[in-house]
Amino acid sequence: MTEYFAGVDIGSTMTKVVIMADAVVARVVGASGPEHRRLANxxxxxxxxxxxxGFSDIAYVVATGYGRINVPFADRQITEISCHARGVASLVPAARTVIDIGGQDCKGIKLKDGRAVDFVMNDKCAAGTGRFLEVIAEALGLSLEEMGELSLQSQHDIEISNTCTVFAEQEVVAKLAEGVAVADLAVGVHKAIATRIHGMVRRLKVEREVVVTGGGALNTGLVRALETKLGLPLLVSPEPLLSGAIGAALLGKDTVRDAAEKGIPVTRSRQPLKEATFFS
Amino acid sequence: MTEEKKPEERKKRRTATEAAGRVGSMTKAMLANVPQAKGEGRPIAYSFICCCYDEIIRAMDITPHWVENYAGICGAKRDAQRFLERAEAENLSRSLCTYALCGLGFDAWREELGGEMPPDAPWGGQVKPDVMLGSGQMLCDPRNKWFQAAQHYMPDVPTYDLNLPWPPYEEDYDYREVQDDYVKYMVAQLRGLVEFLERHTNRKMDWDRLSELVDLTDRTWNLVHEAYELRRAVPTPMGTGDAMNTMVPLSFMMGTQQGYDFFKELYDELQQKIARKEGVIPDEKYRLLWGGGLPSWFALTDFNYFNSKGAVFPAETTYRMVEALYNFDIDFARITDPLEHIAWRWLKFWTCRYDKTRQRPGSHPDVERLIDYIEDYQIDGVVMHEAFSCRSWHVGLIWQLNLLKKIYRDIPSLVLESDIIDISSYNEADTRARIDAFIDTLEAVKSRAG
Known part of the structure; x- marks a missing residue:
């Protein structure tokens, strides 16, 4: 009989769910928003x-991401560092370093034997995260995807000197008023974010292969800027939005397998599939 | 209005030792003693920790008010913001030391009120001093300028700026070539302090009393060292969370019988706990070193959070400003001048790992200290805290960590980021997410090691 495992990754921007057996059999991505307590189920x-x-077909559910405590039906909560590490290691077995560019934070993870052995995080400042990109894209009147593509057409090198998101937005608007090309500004923005991310992940002593994941990995211009800064080719995760959820599902699978090998029962939450409340 | 803001109520941190549990009331009594001394006409000195003048002011019956301690209390009670904002309103930069900003904000406010304490000042507030004793030693640069800035609000209070340098570490020379000159300089500094205090407080130095207190301090140093060494036991009977309490008698009661007695009680308690195999937590899984950085005083319950994940801190570099004097390469019995004794103790404290460091090319005494503790206390991982406003203690922490990994081994590490008392820099959910992730990496590394 096929066993199914679910990974639920509640990030600051997107909620991702995957159901896996030997491979992914279902995937859903939705916006987290302020109601993410209600959204997970x-x-x-x-x-x-x-x-x-049906929910009863799922052998084990692991929740991860910032909202992981708001998934009452999950059997276990595991940090996004461990889940991203497991997910990327399964998707790109040669990976030694992971750079996850999320909506409101950015992480660098060092892998050994498919597990996280060191990490760094930026959760103090929007610069260097997807939020910075969103704010600037809005100021430029572009979607995130458009900004990534447009930056590849840039002809001139532009520096965005402010690292604060709010002031960088002002700087971009001022440069627009000066007549600077939007494509050049997009490159400047990508370089600014890449500089922040590089400053953070260099603590890890980055080793190849380096895999970029998270929403930021979908921005070609940003990945190019980061490659230039690191001086290394980067691999984009085949599932940039789902790496964490896939890792969560796989860690659930590992938990069930380890318990079976040891001959001990698996502890499950036994909570029905329902929305979280403040009292759950 | 900002002034009307009341501090947020905070859950009390659990302590592992009874001794650490008593520190709160000791601190309260210590602070209450200051206005009482002032009322009795005894001079008050604004003071800093680790300035070598503990025995000097006590021998002259001058009462210290520890300004860093008071700022820390405001932070621990989550009531520092209104003083920080007051300092900011004085146009002092928010990126300065927040201890200093808190103290300066408090002083500005109190003087504006004509000497009355700001409303609901934590634990009675800080009274206007008779003298302020700054320090230009390398530990902390704001301590040069803090009291000079405080004179803007108290121009009639004189300040003395003490300088206590020690020979810097160099791989290719022996500091002993210059140590006599350093001691001579420090003794002159300390003698200048005594003269300053005699001039401004109308007190005469009691040199016999000073010698007695220097001896008491020596014995306290040895006792603290021996008590903390007991924490090597598995399970460890005391963690860094408790050490952030016991730093009060260590840093603010040095040269007092109360300080000595406290550590005797702690020593006895730790021995009893070890005999009963009673640890900080029942199931100790990970032994961590607090490898640098002052704590976030408003978030000491994070130590309990580490404990809830099976992690304990048997050792820390922060506030462990003592060593066993009998291990130093000097015979203190041959020194008759108490000021010279104090100077040698200080110099030997900072240089005691220089010889060992030279045995490992590329190393540094600060990193050798980390290595000593990692080995002596069977440490699995290192945690540091980068407090944005404290430059002097925190600059170089990442460098130390990188050097440790380069010359020793790739030990798991976690760098927390916040501040000592500015709560606006802190996010509990993010901090605990980092701790969770760190515990995962510790587990992964342990699993790989088999």
Whole structure:
């Protein structure tokens, strides 16, 4: 009988659910928003429907991400560092360093034997995160995808000197008023973020292969800027948005397998598929 | 209004030792003693820790008010913001030491009120001093300028700026070539302090009393060292969370019988706990070194959070400003001048790992200290705290960590980021997410090691 495992990754911007057996059988991505307490079970229901499964078919559920404590039906909560490490290691076995550019933080993770052995995080400042990109893209009147593509057409090197998101936005608006090309500004923004990320991850002594994941990995211009800064080619995760959720599901699978090998029962939450409340 | 803000109520941190649990009331009594002394006409000195003048002021019956301690108390009670904001309103930069900003904000406010304490001042507030004793030694640069800035609000209070340098570490020379000159300089500094205090407080130095207190301090140093060495036991009977309490008698009661007695009680308690195999937590999984940085005084419950994950801190470099004097390469019995004795003790404290460091090319005494503790206390990982406003103690922490990994081994590490008392720099959820992730990496490394 096939065993299914679910990974629920509640990030600051997106909620991601995957259901896996030997491979991913269902995936759903939804915006987290302020109601993410209520969202986890809805996204899970949607993923179950896609997979044609019921909740009772799931052998183990692992929740991760900033909202992981708001998933009462999860059997276990595991940090996003461990889940990203496990997810990327399964997707790109040669990975030794992971750079996760999320909505409101950025992480660098060092891998050994597929597990996180060191990490750094920026959770103090929006600069160097997806939020910085969103703010600037809005100021430029572009979508994130458009900004990434447009930056590849840049002809001139532009520096954005402010690292504070608010002041950088002002600086971009001022340069627009001066007539600086939008493509050049987009490059300047990517370089500014890449500089912040580089300053953080260099603490880890970055080793190849380096895999970029998270929403930021979808921005080609940013990945190029980061490659230049690091002086290394980067690999983009085949599942940039789902690396954490896949890792969560796989860690759930590991938990069940380890318990079976040791002949001990698996501890489960036994909570029904329901939304979180302040009292759950 | 800002002034009306009340501090947020905070859950009390659990301590592992009874001795650490008593420190709160000791601190309160110590602070209450200051206005009482002032009322009795005894001189008050604004003072800093680790300035070598503990025995000097006590021998002259001058009462210290420890300004860093008071700022820390404001932070621990989550009531520092209104004093920081007051300092900011005086146009003092928010990126300065927040201890200093808190103290200066408090002084500005108190003097504006004509000497009355700001409303609901934590634990009675800080009274206007008779003298202020600054320090230009290398530990902390704001301590040069803090009291000079405080004179803006108290121009009638004289300040003395003490300088206590020690020979810097160099791989290719022996500091002993210059140590006599350093001691001579420090003794002159200390003698100048005595003259300053005699002039401004109308007190005469009691040199016999000073010698007695120097001896008491020596014995306290040895006792603290021996008590803290007991924490090598597995499970460890005391963690860094408790050491952030016991730093009060260590830093603010040196040269007093009360300080000595406290550590005797702590020593006895730790021995009893070891005999009962009673650790900080019942199931100790990870032994961590607090490898540098002052703590966030408003978030000491984070140590309990580490404990809840099976992690304990048997050792820390922060505030462990003592060594066993009998291990130093000097015979203190041959020194008759108490000021010279104090100077040698200070110099030998800072240079005691120089010889060992030279045995490991590329190393540094600060890193050798980390290595000593990692080995002596069977440490699995290192945690540091970068407090944004404290430059002097925190600059170089990452460098130390990198050097440690380069010349010793790739030990798991965690760098927390916040401040000593500015709570606006702190996010509990993010901090605990980092701790969770660190525990995962410790587990991964342990699993790999088999």
């Amino acid at each position: 809805r996204v899970m229901e949607s993923a179950l429907a896609d997979a044609g499964l």
